[in-house]
Amino acid sequence: MGLPQKGKSSVHQTKFLSQTSNRSRTNNVTSLSQPLQSRSRNNQTMRHNQREHVEEELFMAHEVENQHVCTLIKYFFALDKKKQIISKSRIIKNVFGNQGKHFHRVMTEAKDILSKIFGYRLVELEGNKYMLANEIDNATLHIRPSDSQSKQQVLLFLVLTHIFMLEGSSTKESLWQFLRNLGITCSDNTHHYYFGNVVHYIDEIFVAQKYLEKIVVDKEDSSKIEYKWGPRAEYEFSRRASLEFMSEVYNGRPIQNWPLQFKTMIAREKSKNLH
Numbered sequence: 001m002g003l004p005q006k007g008k009s010s011v012h013q014t015k016f017l018s019q020t021s022n023r024s025r026t027n028n029v030t031s032l033s034q035p036l037q038s039r040s041r042n043n044q045t046m047r048h049n050q051r052e053h054v055e056e057e058l059f060m061a062h063e064v065e066n067q068h069v070c071t072l073i074k075y076f077f078a079l080d081k082k083k084q085i086i087s088k089s090r091i092i093k094n095v096f097g098n099q100g101k102h103f104h105r106v107m108t109e110a111k112d113i114l115s116k117i118f119g120y121r122l123v124e125l126e127g128n129k130y131m132l133a134n135e136i137d138n139a140t141l142h143i144r145p146s147d148s149q150s151k152q153q154v155l156l157f158l159v160l161t162h163i164f165m166l167e168g169s170s171t172k173e174s175l176w177q178f179l180r181n182l183g184i185t186c187s188d189n190t191h192h193y194y195f196g197n198v199v200h201y202i203d204e205i206f207v208a209q210k211y212l213e214k215i216v217v218d219k220e221d222s223s224k225i226e227y228k229w230g231p232r233a234e235y236e237f238s239r240r241a242s243l244e245f246m247s248e249v250y251n252g253r254p255i256q257n258w259p260l261q262f263k264t265m266i267a268r269e270k271s272k273n274l275h
Contacts, residue, residue: 083209088128133235161242172225239265
């Protein structure tokens with residue numbers, strides 16, 4: 001009789017232990033699932049806040065870049081009134097406050113706006129320097145120059161035409177003689193009644209503005225100098241206009257009668273059209 005009772009008790013104990021174990025597992029699962037859900041919500045909130053923070057930073061960076069673009073364009077126009085060449089270091093200092101983090105993106109955006117809206121090409125020169133050049137071929141100037149600027153332009157046109165007709169390079173002696181033949185005084189510290197100090201304009205102003213390149217041929221003799229077209233002249237002056245001027249001087253002689261100059265002109269015009 002004792003053995004059956006013992007067996008019955010064993011069955012009840014086994015059932016009790018099984019139920020207890022199941023409740024324990026259920027409680028454990030419940031207790032584990034609650035913090036997991038909480039952590040998941042916290043992670044989602046954190047990711048959302050991080051995304052908003054990144055978006056805000058990107059928006060602020062974009063606004064800063066837009067402000068820099070506007071400031072940079074104004075800066076270029078202000079310095080271009082005197083045809084100044086602008087160095088990268090000056091741009092970073094005066095536009096970016098010595099913080100060049102966004103320099104390349106801002107320069108790309110400014111270059112695009114200057115070309116599409118204002119008709120100016122932003123030209124990069126050697127030595128991390130920049131200048132503006134008019135891209136629009138138009139008889140009417142964007143900004144009318146003062147009388148003194150008009151006189152300088154006439155003198156510059158004559159000088160560049162002479163250099164072009166000599167196939168791109170003129171000695172100082174040849175250029176001075178050309179100007180004297182036109183009745184234009186070109187002695188040091190001497191003022192022409194119309195053009196002013198011709199030597200100063202040619203040797204200082206036009207060279208600084210990159211209309212001319214002044215090359216010392218002989219380092220031992222600094223008086224041996226040659227002049228060539230500078231990079232600004234390549235963009236702002238027309239070889240065709242020079243040949244047409246020569247045609248008028250020679251009573252309507254066809255511009256094809258200067259074959260070397262005509263060939264150079266055609267090649268340059270094709271090159272500009274490709275760009």
